[in-house]
Amino acid sequence: MATVNPSSGVARLRVAVPAVATRVASELRLQIAEGALLPGAKLKEEALSEELGVSRNTVREAFAELASERLVVRQPNRGVFVASLEANDIHDVYVVRRAIEISAVRGGGSAESIAAVRAAVEEGKRAAEAGDSEGLGSANAHFHGALVAMAGSERLNVIMSQVLAEMRLFFHKASIDGGFYQDYLADNDQICKALEAGDNDLAAERLLAYLARSEEHQTAVHTS
Amino acid sequence: MATVNPSSGVARLRVAVPAVATRVASELRLQIAEGALLPGAKLKEEALSEELGVSRNTVREAFAELASERLVVRQPNRGVFVASLEANDIHDVYVVRRAIEISAVRGGGSAESIAAVRAAVEEGKRAAEAGDSEGLGSANAHFHGALVAMAGSERLNVIMSQVLAEMRLFFHKASIDGGFYQDYLADNDQICKALEAGDNDLAAERLLAYLARSEEHQTAVHTS
DNA sequence: TCCGGCAAAAATGTTCAACAATTCAACAAT
DNA sequence: ATTGTTGAATTGTTGAACATTTTTGCCGGA
Numbered sequence: 001m002a003t004v005n006p007s008s009g010v011a012r013l014r015v016a017v018p019a020v021a022t023r024v025a026s027e028l029r030l031q032i033a034e035g036a037l038l039p040g041a042k043l044k045e046e047a048l049s050e051e052l053g054v055s056r057n058t059v060r061e062a063f064a065e066l067a068s069e070r071l072v073v074r075q076p077n078r079g080v081f082v083a084s085l086e087a088n089d090i091h092d093v094y095v096v097r098r099a100i101e102i103s104a105v106r107g108g109g110s111a112e113s114i115a116a117v118r119a120a121v122e123e124g125k126r127a128a129e130a131g132d133s134e135g136l137g138s139a140n141a142h143f144h145g146a147l148v149a150m151a152g153s154e155r156l157n158v159i160m161s162q163v164l165a166e167m168r169l170f171f172h173k174a175s176i177d178g179g180f181y182q183d184y185l186a187d188n189d190q191i192c193k194a195l196e197a198g199d200n201d202l203a204a205e206r207l208l209a210y211l212a213r214s215e216e217h218q219t220a221v222h223t224s
Numbered sequence: 225m226a227t228v229n230p231s232s233g234v235a236r237l238r239v240a241v242p243a244v245a246t247r248v249a250s251e252l253r254l255q256i257a258e259g260a261l262l263p264g265a266k267l268k269e270e271a272l273s274e275e276l277g278v279s280r281n282t283v284r285e286a287f288a289e290l291a292s293e294r295l296v297v298r299q300p301n302r303g304v305f306v307a308s309l310e311a312n313d314i315h316d317v318y319v320v321r322r323a324i325e326i327s328a329v330r331g332g333g334s335a336e337s338i339a340a341v342r343a344a345v346e347e348g349k350r351a352a353e354a355g356d357s358e359g360l361g362s363a364n365a366h367f368h369g370a371l372v373a374m375a376g377s378e379r380l381n382v383i384m385s386q387v388l389a390e391m392r393l394f395f396h397k398a399s400i401d402g403g404f405y406q407d408y409l410a411d412n413d414q415i416c417k418a419l420e421a422g423d424n425d426l427a428a429e430r431l432l433a434y435l436a437r438s439e440e441h442q443t444a445v446h447t448s
Numbered sequence: 449t450c451c452g453g454c455a456a457a458a459a460t461g462t463t464c465a466a467c468a469a470t471t472c473a474a475c476a477a478t
Numbered sequence: 479a480t481t482g483t484t485g486a487a488t489t490g491t492t493g494a495a496c497a498t499t500t501t502t503g504c505c506g507g508a
Contacts, residue, residue, distance in 0.1 A: 019300060020462070045489070055463045057281055060490090061288055068292030070379075076243060077470045077489055095377040099327035153319040155294075159383060244491070269460070279492045284461090301460055301499045451508080458501070464494090472487075478480085 020054055021061035027052065028062060032071055032082055033165065035172040039084035043072065069162045071169070085170050087223055094215040096163055098208070100156055101147050105191075105207050108200045109150025114192075117146040121192050124185050136181050137171060143188050147207070150195075170222060184210070244278055245285035251276065252286060256295055256306055257389065259396040263308035267296065293386050295393070309394050311447055318439040320387055322432070324380055325371050329415075329431050332424045333374025338416075341370040345416045348409050360405050361395060367412050371431070374419075394446060408434070 028048075031037045043063070049056045063080050066072045072080045085093075109117075120143035127135030141164045148160040187210045194203035252272075255261045267287070273280045287304050290296045296304045309317075333341075344367035351359030365388050372384040411434045418427035 046487095056489095057284075057464090058462065060285065064285055064288040065292070068289070078472095079489070092377050092379050095375055096379050096383070099375075099380065100323050103323035103327065151319055151323075153316050155316050155320050156323065159320070270458095280460095281493090282491065285491095302501095303460070449508105452506095454503105454505085456501105456503080458499100460499075461497085463496080465492105466494105467492080468490080470487105470489075472485100474483105474485090476481100476483075478482095 021058045021065070024048075024052055024054055024058060024062035025065040028066060029069075029071060029165070032066075033168045037082050039082050039169055041082045043080045043082065045079075070166055083166070083169055085166070085222075087219055090170065090218050090222060091215065093163055093166055094211060094218075096159070097144075098211055100160055100163070101144060101207060101211070102204050104148045104151040104156065105195070105204045106200050107151055108195070108198070109152075113146070113150040113152070114195050116149065117143065117192050117195060120146045121185075121188050124188060128182065128185055133181070136185075140181070140184060140188070141167075147191075170218065184214075245282050245289070248272075248276055248278055248282060248286035249289040252290060253293075253295060253389070256290075257392045261306050263306050263393055265306045267304050267306065269303075294390055307390070307393055309390070309446075311443055313390075314394065314442050314446060315439065317387055317390055318435060318442075320383070321368075322435055324384055324387070325368060325431060325435070326428050328372045328375040328380065329419070329428045330424050331375055332419070332422070333376070337370070337374040337376070338419050340373065341367065341416050341419060344370045345409075345412050348412060352406065352409055357405070360409075364405070364408060364412070365391075371415075394442065408438075 028037070028043070037043070045056045045059050045063075049059045052059070063072060063074065067074050067080065071083055073083050074080050120139055123142060124136060124139035127133075127139050145157075145160055145164060148156055187206065191203050191206045191210070194200070194206060252261070252267070261267070269280050269283050269287075273283045276283070287296060287298070291298050291304065295307055297307050298304050344363055347366060348360060348363035351357075351363050369381075369384055369388060372380055411430065415427050415430045415434070418424070418430060
């Protein structure tokens with residue numbers, strides 16, 4: 001396919017032709033995020049191999065990638081299943097979020113990184129006006145991702161993105177309540193305002209309250 | 225408490241035979257931690273396959289596992305190499321440590337979890353008296369692992385154990401200075417005392433100071 | 449000598465086919 | 479209803495093969 005002419009002196013821009021395994025993982029990740037693959041669903045190697053037109057070994061490598069992100073769980077000799085979060089897991093995820101997000105907010109960020117937070121807030125407002133509940137959830141994820149990005153840490157960003165991916169596992173179970181998200185929007189705006197004013201401690205305090213309410217909401221929806 | 229799964233009533237005691245790929249990953253992890261495989265070293269699939277008596281595909285699965293832990297890095301079509309941390313990475317690791325450890329310490333812990341912290345402090349003292357610098361480093365890792373374990377979060381524990389594994393990558397480069405560790409020992413003791421007294425904020429403050437000094441030390445050793 | 453390019457060699461990425469080991473489902477027997 | 483047994487389905491692992499990419503070593507020319 002990519003028949004690069006050897007004689008051309010063009011700099012080889014390594015346009016990440018994603019390895020097949022990586023692309024399979026992305027495809028599965030997408031289907032999980034969209035809810036096409038529900039928690040608890042079993043992923044059979046042979047079926048996927050056939051469906052996606054790749055070998056079993058490649059599917060296997062993709063599984064390893066997803067397992068490391070906790071999106072699927074591997075049961076030895078039984079197969080891999082889309083992760084299904086118990087109440088305990090939900091609490092655990094919020095423990096991680098508190099650690100990471102609060103730390104990032106307390107540390108503050110550059111003007112650009114705070115601008116990114118503001119952009120996510122506005123994105124949420126637009127989605128709310130358009131009645132796009134899907135977009136609202138997405139904007140909310142962007143907001144919290146932007147908060148962590150303020151720390152400028154690659155590792156923290158990776159951890160946060162995995163946490164957000166995990167949260168999508170129970171997002172489509174938690175039917176979106178418009179009024180609830182309205183509150184979140186206001187919260188996000190207040191947190192952002194505090195950051196813009198340079199009052200990181202106030203922002204952290206507000207974020208902590210938000211996370212507490214959010215956890216409460218999720219566990220309530222999940223245990224009912 | 226037990227992971228509720230419809231069909232699994234009892235945990236199988238299959239501890240005897242871990243999957244081959246998992247064992248290969250453990251073996252490599254060990255060799256990296258011990259310094260037998262130095263940062264930057266290339267891991268050739270075929271050589272390892274032959275040496276360990278497993279197939280290339282199995283080695284590949286082990287690589288995927290280690291890559292997810294950042295112990296090795298994969299360069300497409302070039303191979304996998306033992307991770308080599310730049311100054312930037314060192315800072316990044318400490319950002320994560322601050323987020324996680326401080327959060328755990330601020331949240332405090334149960335009596336047992338604090339006892340585990342105390343045990344790690346004593347372990348360090350014994351190693352110091354015995355002049356066992358290897359044991360000193362190990363005890364220090366146990367201490368910080370115990371701090372995070374106070375939060376009782378499985379995910380936080382996993383993240384911390386990976387961070388500690390990453391730190392071993394530059395530990396054997398940072399030649400151990402006995403006097404330096406003596407200071408650390410005293411710090412750990414003070415942090416533990418604060419926890420035992422229930423003064424989590426004081427413990428967090430001391431931990432923060434420790435982390436700042438530790439980061440400074442590591443970067444100094446690494447850039448020289 | 450040094451340099452660019454080119455062909456051969458080596459290593460990785462991926463596929464395919466096979467087999468052992470384990471789990472699962474159906475069914476028979478007590 | 480519980481327990482064994484059998485056979486099918488699935489996973490774990492291997493080995494070999496091939497395409498693609500990178501690396502190496504060589505060669506001729508400035």
